[in-house]
Amino acid sequence: MENLQVTSLEKLKRVKQTQIVSLGKFEDGTELIAELKRPDMLAFITEGKIPNTLLQEAAEVFNGKTETVNKATIDGDVTALKQLGELLEFLCEETLVNPKYEEIKEIGLTLPLEMKTTILTYVQAGIDGLKSFRKEQERIEDNQSVGEI
Structure with missing residues (x-):
């Protein structure tokens, strides 16, 4: 049998909790x-940090589902779009470490939807999820028929 030892607090202090992401x-x-951290969605839900109106959407993000995103973008549902916007704002605030989302807004910048969607993908799947997401973006960008529209 293996001789397991408790991980020291000193070693735990060195655990990297953020990642640098384009x-x-x-x-x-x-x-x-930017430097991002993956927020603990379950903690936000249980601590009441997520408004009740966004709990369903937050639960879907926590479970890796994107039904709200699909409903908002495909159906053009105004309520779903509003909820999606609020959720993306919340995720940007909780995920961006450096620069902070508040700092970006203070200098008058607005993150485009593509950047907010990248943050959503990072929250759902981490850095590995962005790899396949980026490949999909590149495929769309390289698609000549899109540029001709």
Whole structure:
């Protein structure tokens, strides 16, 4: 049998809880590279940090589902779009470490939907989820028929 030892608090203090991620580019080509942390959605729900109106959407994000996103974007449901917007704002505030979301807003910048969607994907699947997400974005960007529309 293995001789297991308790992990020391000193070792736990060195656990990396953030990652550096490219969120994409603004219209002028400036790339936003930020330090992100994956928020504990279950803790936010149990601590009441998520407004009741967003609990269903937050639960879907926690479970890796995107029904709210699909409903809002495909159906154009105004209520779903509003809830999605509120949820994305909440996730940006809780996920962006450096720069902080508040700092970005203070200088008058608005994150495009693509960057907010990247943050949503990161929250749901972590850095590995962004790899396949980025490949999908590249495929869409390289698709000539999209540029012809």
